[in-house]
Amino acid sequence: xxxxxxxxxxxxxxxxxxxxxxxxxxxxxxxxxxxxxxxxxxxxxxxxxxxxxxxxxxxxxxxxxxxxxxxxxxxxxxxxxxxxxxxxxxxxxxxxxxxxxxxxxxxxxxxxxxxxxxxxxxxxxxxxxxxxxxxxxxxxxxxxxxxxxxxxxxxxxxxxxxxxxxxxxxxxxxxxxxxxxxxxxxxxxxxxxxxxxxxxxxxxxxxxxxxxxxxxxxxxxxxxxxxxxxxxxxxxxxxxxxxxxxxxxxxxxxxxxxxxxxxxxxxxxxxxxxxxxxxxxxxxxxxxxxxxxxxxxxxxxxxxxxxxxxxxxxxxxxxx
Amino acid sequence: xxxxxxxxxxxxxxxxxxxxxxxxxxxxxxxxxxxxxxxxxxxxxxxxxxxxxxxxxxxxxxxxxxxxxxxxxxxxxxxxxxxxxxxxxxxxxxxxxxxxxxxxxxxxxxxxxxxxxxxxxxxxxxxxxxxxxxxxxxxxxxxxxxxxxxxxxxxxxxxxxxxxxxxxxxxxxxxxxxxxxxxxxxxxxxxxxxxxxxxxxxxxxxxxxxxxxxxxxxxxxxxxxxxxxxxxxxxxxxxxxxxxxxxxxxxxxxxxxxxxxxxxxxxxxxxxxxx
Numbered sequence: 001x002x003x004x005x006x007x008x009x010x011x012x013x014x015x016x017x018x019x020x021x022x023x024x025x026x027x028x029x030x031x032x033x034x035x036x037x038x039x040x041x042x043x044x045x046x047x048x049x050x051x052x053x054x055x056x057x058x059x060x061x062x063x064x065x066x067x068x069x070x071x072x073x074x075x076x077x078x079x080x081x082x083x084x085x086x087x088x089x090x091x092x093x094x095x096x097x098x099x100x101x102x103x104x105x106x107x108x109x110x111x112x113x114x115x116x117x118x119x120x121x122x123x124x125x126x127x128x129x130x131x132x133x134x135x136x137x138x139x140x141x142x143x144x145x146x147x148x149x150x151x152x153x154x155x156x157x158x159x160x161x162x163x164x165x166x167x168x169x170x171x172x173x174x175x176x177x178x179x180x181x182x183x184x185x186x187x188x189x190x191x192x193x194x195x196x197x198x199x200x201x202x203x204x205x206x207x208x209x210x211x212x213x214x215x216x217x218x219x220x221x222x223x224x225x226x227x228x229x230x231x232x233x234x235x236x237x238x239x240x241x242x243x244x245x246x247x248x249x250x251x252x253x254x255x256x257x258x259x260x261x262x263x264x265x266x267x268x269x270x271x272x273x274x275x276x277x278x279x280x281x282x283x284x285x286x287x288x289x290x291x292x293x294x295x296x297x298x299x300x301x302x303x304x305x306x307x308x309x310x311x312x313x314x315x316x317x318x319x320x
Numbered sequence: 321x322x323x324x325x326x327x328x329x330x331x332x333x334x335x336x337x338x339x340x341x342x343x344x345x346x347x348x349x350x351x352x353x354x355x356x357x358x359x360x361x362x363x364x365x366x367x368x369x370x371x372x373x374x375x376x377x378x379x380x381x382x383x384x385x386x387x388x389x390x391x392x393x394x395x396x397x398x399x400x401x402x403x404x405x406x407x408x409x410x411x412x413x414x415x416x417x418x419x420x421x422x423x424x425x426x427x428x429x430x431x432x433x434x435x436x437x438x439x440x441x442x443x444x445x446x447x448x449x450x451x452x453x454x455x456x457x458x459x460x461x462x463x464x465x466x467x468x469x470x471x472x473x474x475x476x477x478x479x480x481x482x483x484x485x486x487x488x489x490x491x492x493x494x495x496x497x498x499x500x501x502x503x504x505x506x507x508x509x510x511x512x513x514x515x516x517x518x519x520x521x522x523x524x525x526x527x528x529x530x531x532x533x534x535x536x537x538x539x540x541x542x543x544x545x546x547x548x549x550x551x552x553x554x555x556x557x558x559x560x561x562x563x564x565x566x567x568x569x570x571x572x573x574x575x576x577x578x579x580x581x582x583x584x585x586x587x588x589x590x591x592x593x594x595x
Binding site: 110121134145158252273297298301 | 334346350356412420446452527530531545549554582
């Protein structure tokens with residue numbers, strides 16, 4: 001603001017006294033300065049995010065097979081029409097919904113229950129618990145897939161052997177039975193998520209002013225009432241936020257497990273929107289279909305994010 | 321006060337029980353991975369929960385069947401370069417946003433915020449094409465350059481620099497320091513702890529990255545650990561001892577970092593989740 005007000009004055013001065021050039025040059029440098037600092041990040045974001053975002057729209061109106069030598073053929077809206085009618089895409093959308101809903105217990109329900117019950121646990125025990133339940137976050141997703149493949153192995157895995165020894169159950173093929181694959185992949189993903197989300201809720205609970213809880217207790221509220229009437233409403237911004245994360249990122253989180261566990265068989269059974277995008281793009285090289293789906297998905301997720309932001313402004317209770 | 325405390329005694333026991341259950345659910349698979357990786361083949365179908373015997377044969381098998389050293393070096397190079405670049409570009413941009421008011425500031429800030437909504441799967445095809453035109457397929461540059469900027473790092477540093485007392489900038493300015501000198505001599509030394517934990521976070525996520533390497537590298541010599549592990553899994557699927565040894569080796573470097581710095585890592589991850 002101050003800079004803008006000074007600007008006309010400075011230039012008038014340079015007109016009347018042309019020999020004094022320095023203030024003007026310095027002023028310009030000052031103005032350019034922030035842009036120089038921004039330049040590297042801006043250039044990179046433009047090249048690797050905005051350029052491809054624009055290009056993908058163009059590609060979605062063409063037919064192409066990713067080969068540099070073969071031409072792109074304009075096909076109008078045909079790709080979009082195809083995408084909307086493809087059973088593979090419908091299946092993937094449905095699966096995405098199932099994965100997302102299946103992850104909510106791991107990202108919302110279990111974490112909130114544990115965070116509430118462990119509220120007030122402090123000191124060494126709490127540091128140790130935190131350190132342990134956080135571990136899956138730092139373990140590479142590929143390692144997680146391979147690890148659970150072994151634990152849930154139908155014949156030699158520890159879970160099936162345990163079930164067999166304890167209850168005499170027949171081996172359960174968690175990763176080979178089409179009906180069990182989605183629940184299994186959801187569980188593995190949830191395993192990686194539950195500790196992190198618990199810590200998010202625990203941390204927002206500790207940020208809640210204790211006075212509210214004490215006031216409620218003095219007013220004669222019992223433990224359940226405190227949970228329902230005080231803790232949950234105060235947690236609502238975090239609940240909304242973690243729900244948004246789950247909705248937007250569930251496909252990203254499940255991608256690795258689906259891609260590795262269903263390399264060829266069960267691909268269609270377990271697919272989510274990202275695996276179909278990947279398959280159309282890099283396995284069957286149908287760039288038009290992949291791009292059109294990408295554009296639609298981007299619009300869909302954008303709409304969801306806007307709805308969530310609106311909800312957040314509308315319904316969240318803030319502890320001010 | 322008394323009310324809250326006494327009423328939670330029973331619930332506190334439930335709390336401990338629940339969280340210990342969760343700890344076991346989390347820790348057991350990792351423990352099982354380690355135990356399997358050192359269990360002698362002769363003993364393999366033993367499912368005793370405790371180690372029976374000790375062998376490094378599986379590790380030897382992995383090291384002789386997978387170019388582990390190569391993959392390790394590639395991954396370390398990729399993760400370090402990405403981290404360095406992300407911290408640097410974010411630091412410069414965050415400094416600009418936090419210190420100056422300039423034309424288009426809100427627009428540019430929104431431009432960075434918006435990237436949060438653009439998943440990699442949307443941009444993958446054009447980015448793959450560009451990387452291949454540049455001749456960077458199966459090259460370190462292809463793994464590094466597209467990830468040299470991180471909006472998350474930018475926002476984290478922006479919050480920190482904004483919370484910095486303006487007086488310090490002014491004092492340094494009066495002393496005749498240029499903005500560049502102020503950045504490196506005043507700001508960076510004071511942000512050392514934040515930058516360190518940010519760097520750890522970015523290093524971990526780069527080390528564990530799977531999706532982008534999957535697209536741009538398909539050879540062992542130029543690949544990263546995550547892809548090596550996947551290849552090993554598809555080829556040697558049922559050799560579980562070596563499999564678990566390879567998984568352990570892949571996770572180990574990050575795990576060691578985590579054990580040493582767990583407090584900072586957990587804190588900064590959670591802060592990142594909350595913002």
